[in-house]
Amino acid sequence: MKLLRGIALCAALAGVCAVQAQVAPSTAEAARYQGLHAAAQAGDAARIATLAAQGADLEVRDDRGRTPLHVATFARQRGAIQALARAGANLNALEHDRYDAVTIAAVANDEETLRLLLALGASAKQVTSRYDGTALIAAAHLGHSGVVRQLVAAGAPLDHVNNLHWTASIESIVLGDGGPRHQATLQALVDAGANLQLADHDGRTPLQLAQARGYADMVKILEKK
Template sequence: MTALMTAINRNNLPLVEELIQNGADVNELDGNQDAPLVMAAYKGYDKIVKALLEAGADVTAVDPGMKATALHAAAYAGRTDAAKLLIEHNIDINKQGPYNGYTALHDAIWQDNIDIVKLLLAANANLNLLSHDGQSPLEFAKAKKRKEIIALIQNKLIG
């Protein structure tokens, strides 16, 4: 594991900042092929996400398993502040995972992370993108019986 990833896993912002100042590569994958930005977003370490983004972390980096972006990770884990930072740094909010075709919105729906759904809807997430099993975000929300999310998406489609 890289020193940067160790500092991220320990939520040690001062050490992360020191490593960045001393030239640590904010995009270097660790031995598991995990990207620092994806890991920090998944864990909800917002200040570290911000430091990595400001140091030039690659918003297109993906995790080794599902090939999901940091926004997918934040959406799945319910990390609203991390998701907000990623959106502010122009991450592709409509990026689909290669295996299931899920967008970050699908992941937020899956885990019933209503605040992230609201954030993604406000950022104009594409409501027409279909997962590989053919489900739009609205259809996915209906399949998961996410009543509040169904209403949010329907209101967005109407308005």
Template sequence: MHDRNRRLLAAARQGDAQEIRAALDEGASVETRDEEMRSPLLLASLGSHVEAARVLVAAGADPDAQDHRHDSAWLVTGVTGSVEMMRVLLPADPDLGLRNRFGGISLIPASERGHVAYVRAVLRETGMDVDHVNDLGWTALLEAVILGDGGRPHQEVVELLLAAGADRELADADGVTPLEHARRRGFDAIAALLGDA
């Protein structure tokens, strides 16, 4: 690997926008990869380095470039919950249906983790499929109930998903609905949102 590409990857990892510009000016490839197949933009996204990502997007970086784990700069925003990063990447026209290693789109890990601001923004600002089903047979709504803690953030995520038209009857691979999962876990507030009397 050329030194300028190494320099670019290091700068992206550290979030050094000025150093990124310098490496690109020297001829570094905006799509160079590290040993994990991570692109500079993915490294910037993982670190929530917004200014660094802005420079890379302006240079034409691909928000959908996936590494060995099937992570991409766009998919990682659902994990970190960074609304600012999401908005920096949107002009790069990311594939909203791109799947992570679990077959999920960015909305699913965001819902699982209770990233309320991100879920609100991504539902409002994109045409993302609110009922996308991952390889486990789970939607964002199911993940928010099954993997959430039932607290206020996850309640708000459920509210947002329902307001966006999420199908509350869409069951998991075993035929268990979000409402049944909420009841089993003792999440009374979420069960009420899902229509429990």
């Protein structure tokens, strides 16, 4: 019964995470943007440079606390991201729900934008979101194995424990579907040396969680360690 309750909790939390993840600007919001926010949304790097030279506030916020960098990341406007970085924008700023550009790109499975942000100096190590998680945990939850490998290479903390008492390895199991994407994600974490003895609130290790959910391929990955 305890196990069934735990699985039900995982399923419920998966829905919560989906609902409460970072929110991209809506079409209506984007239409109201002015200044740097408008330039970031449109990918107008020249306008960003002009406004920055005129002293525009690079950290100006919209109603949800998004800076122009957040907006450019949501819009996959990499030229705008480069222009903002050159002008001195904070690459690690958090919006109102405590998401940074790295986590936004990670959740979107936008490997190219993530690669740019990391190359420009954005951190893969920040604690983000209301769950006190990381970009790595968010990517593992969603089965974005390429993103996971990028973040690991950039020094993301492999064994960070969020306020649900889950690591990236645990989230790849309890919030995954056991399929190829999440298998590849777990393999990436195992290859990187994640601590597979860290357990959830109920004392269950990643191996025990995979066994309980009947994820045979994940069990094989974990039993090899």
